[in-house]
Amino acid sequence: MLSVYLPVFLLLAVAALVAILMFTLTSVLGPKKPTPEKLLPYESGSNTTGASHLRLSVKFYLTAILFVVFDIEAVFLYPWGSMFRELGWFGFVEMLGFLTILAVTLVYAWKKGALEWET
Amino acid sequence: MEVGLGEYLALATILFGTGAIGFLIRQNMLIQLMCIELMLNSVNVALVATNRFYPDNHAGQIFSFFVIAVAAAEAAVGLAIVIAFYRLKKTVETDEADLLRH
């Protein structure tokens, strides 16, 4: 039963292996002569200014919240998408109701200025 | 070693307990929200496991399908409230919320 997923696990294993190899090989093979300049965080040659953590502004997070909720709507569409012919008109009307409600929500959020980027 | 429904339910209970303990102990709102996600995930484990042992219908899997969807919507609203709280009080520690405790 799980043999169906063998390729998936294989892919995961190979990806992990490649990533680990890259780190370990560079640290093992490369010569280590740390000097203060080398240890500075690299900022394309100029000296670093300000805190390392880049503060995101508040206006982005509303889009992130809308992304999560519309992502769920998409997840509800996947199974329907793969079998709508079999569901026939009944399934079509059902999905029509689901999508109209969420379309009105999208228009509502859009007109209320939730998707604006400029401050 | 034979793994039956009991082991899955025990795992679900332990995960639920961990989430509940985390929710009661921690004061950081974000971590409390994550603990609620832990508890909802443990509910999903119990539902899916039971459905595997009564496979004549998909009741358990449909239920956990909806739990995942609603939990994500709940997290969205919860984080909107956390942001509103942070903008006012510049912190996400729950013990700051003692304005109403009298």
Next chain:
Amino acid sequence: MTTAKFILFALSALVALGGALGTVAARRPLRAAMSLLIHIIALAALYLTLSAHLLAAVQLLVYAGAVVVLFVFVIMLIGPGAEPPHRQRAVVSRTLSLTLMTIVTTTLAFSISDVAADWVTAPAAFGTVEGVGNALYKEALVPFEIVSITLLVAIVGAVAIARRSTKREIAAKRGREAGAAEQAA
């Protein structure tokens, strides 16, 4: 139960437990979010042992793909500083609830760990996209339509709390402050 399935179960259960404990015990919210991510991926693997194929994919898509991303987003917004070392409040009540909850959870877990149920062979389309899809769109039609309203309420709620006021509201607010000022004078 094939040994491969047992290994996958044991591994994912352990990683899930580790992730859960990591989320609860992490000092910084960012580290908690990462261990939550590991926890969710481990549960997706666990669902595979229970032949819940669509659910494993949905778990990764929705939880790992969207919810944890939103958590990390909000953490970055708030600044992932370590928990400020302030006086731990109400230490007694918290340790009390910790011990009480641990006892309750472990007793419940051990008492239901021997629930009898045998591995009935699942039908062919069990847990696959067709099987779950048929059940979702044919039998669970009513909750499916109601969940669209739940999503609507979540969006409108988040927008109501988070968006900036429009011009009309700012004017009304100014009117309110003027009214209060004139009444107080």
Next chain:
Amino acid sequence: MSSWIHVAPLVLLVGGGLFIMLADVFAKERPELATVTSVALGVSGCVSLAALVSGVAPQTPAFLTSYLAVDKMALFFDVVICTGAALSTLLAGGYLREHGYERGEFYVLTLFSAFGAMVLARSVDLLSLFVGLETMSLGVYALVAFRRASARAVEGAMKYFLLGSFAAAILLFGSALLYAATGHTDYAGIAEGIAAGADPRLVLAGMLLVVVGLTFKVSAVPFHMWTPDAYEGAMTPATTFMSVAVKAAAFAVFLRVLVVAFGDPMSMSEASGWPPALAALAALSMVYGNFAAVSQQNIKRMLAYSSIAHAGYVLVGVVAVFRVGDEAISAVLFYLLAYTVSNALALGSLILMGSKGREAVSYDDLRGVGRRHPMAALPFVIGVLSLMGFPPTAGFFGKYYVFNAAVHSGGGMVWLALLGVLSSAVGAYYYLRVIVVMFMKEPEKGQVLAVPMRSGYVVTALSIAGLAVMELGLMPGWFLDLAVQAAQQLVA
């Protein structure tokens, strides 16, 4: 076609809600959303009342009845929830404009939260229970946090959200354990599974967790911590909606779960089943609610603690179900209707007292208002008398029927009824104090006098609620036998 009348209230509400959203966004001049929302809720309430009175037999398809009930009790709760939501929308129409919080989202959230409450009240399956509960709760969390500039509102919303999601997770885990025990998620299937000898540990743990999750939503004592903060933090129309429609829906599903899913003799037995536990919660809620309310200075906080006490009174009726089935259920149904109109009247009058950005919140704000504006103080007097259970009002008959059912079930229930009467006598103090402050007390010099607002919305809401309180008080018979018909259908 007539069979679809049972679902009409829900479909009407969704259609109205979508129309309101589009109107709010596309209307050129300021749309009267409060009117449109309350009309939508009113029409949906009247349709369910018509279906209830006409008693048309439902023949709705299987995929619907396996998730939502189509019986008289569902219609009765539709009426209660729509009334509560319509009244709070009308109050919001006046309140939001008066204090400058005019934003369309309030009406959309109230309407769809009421939709979630109606789904919750109708659910016969743990899945539709969860989805309805979450739809309602998400809307109410946003309503509490609506006044995002005020720290009290956001804090109240945060506390309510965290505890609300925690309780929902507990309820879910209980449902998962019940599903593991019985293999069914619908209440009837669970009852079958329990009767057919499901694993007793799973059943007990599942039942306990589900009851804890539901007790949280009705704000009974050990799980009431969120109530005062959420009620005080929210804007008064939102508080009205929370205290009225949310509590009615939570009790509706509580009744259905207890009667249908856990109705078998073992779990309903007086010794070991859920009745003794709930009786203890009822007693605690009544005593704590009343005594905590006495020491409050803020009227909204007082009404929050009084709503905990009222949850205790209704729990007395719920517990009496194990002995006197339909009489107790009809008492609970009537009480919830009476509480809806009385609490809406009291909170509406509190809204009336504040104007131009200065809300009347504490007892001192109301000093001498009765003498300065007697007409404006009248609804407050009727509302407070009804909440107290003064004879000619709705509240009196509500308490009378509930305590009557408790006495009829005999045994320990008689003591519970006695405790209820005593604690509501204590309750009379903080209700009468409102009347005393309004009529006998003089405002100190320099104190800003409360000036009642002139708003058509609030006056209509108060007159509807006032009429309902008096009508239920003078002729309770008609409503009571509607409740009895609904109760008999559930128990049969």
